[in-house]
Amino acid sequence: MSQEKRSIADFIFQPEEDTEEFRDTISTVDARGKRVWVYPKKPEGFFTRWRTYVSYVLLTILFVMPFIRIGGEPLFLFNVLERQFILFGQLFTPQDFHLFVFAMLTLIVFIILFTVVYGRIFCGWICPQTIFMEGVFRRIEYAIEGDANAQRRLEAAPWNGEKIRKKGLKYAIFYGISVLISNVFLAYIIGSDQVLRIIREPVTTHLGGFVAMLVFAAVFYFVFAYMREQVCIVVCPYGRLQGVLLDRDSIVVAYDFVRGEPRSKLKKSRPAEAVAGVPLQVAGDCIDCRLCVQVCPTGIDIRNGTQLECINCTVCIDACDAVMDKIERPRGLIRYDSYNGIVEKKKRRFTPRMAAYTGVLLALIGLEVFLLNYRVSVEALVLRTPGKLYQEVDDNRLSNLYNYELTNKTNQEYRDIRFRLLDVRGEIQMIGKVAPLTKGGQSSGSFFIVLEKSEVKGHKNPVYVEVMVDGKVIDKVKTNFLGPIR
Ligand code: SF4
Ligand code: SF4
Structure with missing residues (x-):
């Protein structure tokens, strides 16, 4: 072949x-x-x-x-x-x-x-x-x-009466609709109540919102009339x-x-x-x-x-x-x-x-x-205060200082907020009152965790803190309790 x-x-x-x-x-x-x-x-x-x-x-x-x-x-x-x-x-x-x-x-x-x-x-x-x-x-x-x-x-066609009338009417309607779209767009960002307030109240009281509305309207007009x-x-x-x-x-x-x-x-x-x-x-x-x-x-x-x-x-x-x-x-x-x-x-x-x-x-x-x-509806962050060691409360007990931060992730307001220790003999001593949590708000503060010495087995001891809102446990946080180095 x-x-x-x-x-x-x-x-x-x-x-x-x-x-x-x-x-x-x-x-x-x-x-x-x-x-x-x-x-x-x-x-x-x-x-x-x-x-x-x-x-x-x-x-x-x-x-x-x-x-x-x-x-x-x-x-x-x-x-x-x-x-x-x-x-x-x-x-x-x-x-x-x-x-x-x-x-x-x-x-x-x-x-x-x-x-x-x-x-x-x-x-x-x-x-x-x-x-x-x-x-x-x-x-x-x-x-x-x-x-x-x-x-x-x-x-x-040259710019005669008909062209001016038609183009003028078209672009006026285009701008009107752009203003409408801009208001709706703003309502998704700042809420419809706020937009209605900007519309109803004098311009000078909502200058920022009014300018934002005009800018958005100009962008929409440019997009639909030209781009x-x-x-x-x-x-x-x-x-x-x-x-x-x-x-x-x-x-x-x-x-x-x-x-x-x-x-x-x-x-x-x-x-x-x-x-x-x-x-x-x-x-x-x-x-x-x-x-x-x-x-x-x-x-x-x-x-x-x-x-x-x-x-x-x-x-x-x-x-x-x-x-x-x-x-x-x-x-x-x-x-x-x-x-x-x-x-x-x-x-x-x-x-x-x-x-x-x-x-x-x-x-x-x-x-x-x-x-x-x-x-969780309320997120808690509990951290031992940096730079602090344990303190001797009395012959039987040790304490550590902690900072906490609470974030309310709901639309409700919470007033009754407590902390409690889990599965360990000891107590939490608050420093001041826990501030109420507004909707979507945050509050922070400090507390001591006081433990029986028999519970402190080493230098670092894991402890769990439960956060209770209106009598219900809504979050559990793990942190460390410092004891003496053995
Ligand atoms: S070719 Fe033109 S008319 Fe046909 S679907 Fe695509 S964009 Fe629309
Ligand atoms: S594909 Fe387009 S050009 Fe061809 S018959 Fe259909 S409409 Fe006419």
Whole structure:
């Protein structure tokens, strides 16, 4: 058998020619680096309708939540200024930082797992940026300026009465909504009562809060009036992570290139030898009408494949389905599917990567539940006063001095706070009274632990102190009692 002689050149990696030039640029920036303003065509269809319903529900939740109270406390409060956090009416303080870290880790793993399986479904359906941009601000724009072409015409027109009126009205409404969003946003940070106070009382009495509200309003206005899709493309870290999170089994909004290509103009009236030399029998279902591109709020062509800019908003699905209805082809040329689903017609698989993320996610959830379950309502810290040795109280007893610090992690106030020793003959002698614990507050002080000499076995002796609030043991603390060196 003859074997062809192979040269060294045969072993050098020959990269395939990269034809995906669209990945070298982003659609919203031109060759000179200038912003290309996107005028998406007004969408309609099944997914758009359902996304609208979902956005109504989420907007209602967002606006109502700061006003909901549980036992007099807000449902959610993230007061970073006073370091008070309330979740479902439960107070969390900086001492619960570890719970926050685990909760964040759990959330990140959940987001990763969710993205691996379902792609950017969050961006299209749940993200506040998309909901406000597409569900609120864009709708106002359509109502005032009309659909995409009317908007383009208005932009190109000279500054006449109509343009001033339309643009002025639009931006005034945009700013009004930005002020509203800013107030709601502030309500999550400083509480709805405080926001209502800022609104009702003279500006001079809440100058700081008023300035914060104006700054937030200006940021929201800038985001929704000017930044728009650039937030998703350039700023959002979640969007930037897609490249590493998605794989060929991830479900995304995808164009079925197997069915759609080779694309060619016309369909119904296409002659046997179709345009561009594509014979009818091999022509794909895509008629290259570009409606899917015209409706896209990030200005991309989904037929190029999954792209960083795609927020999975589904409007290209609706646009294409409407076209398929018209040319009497089955819907779903653009649909939710994975790359493998399109190429190999494979059903979704539970991949080892998903299994690994699920395992980590379950472990983190388990840990979080465990930690929440063992979270004490009053946390006590008892430390021997540094630099002090033991003292002889009398012939039979020794004493050590301790400092204590109590942190109230609840919304209640506690007045009856006591300490008691556990499983040892001795007593605790308080120095002064224990100050009442206000909600979320702290108190500190000192006490002596006095032990029978027979209990002091060595230089360092572990002792346990129970903290009792209103007659109930709420925490147990281990500390050391110093005795003579033997
Ligand atoms: S809307 Fe559908 S048919 Fe028209 S260009 Fe896009 S993929 Fe092709
Ligand atoms: S490609 Fe489709 S799903 Fe992606 S952003 Fe554009 S319209 Fe939305």
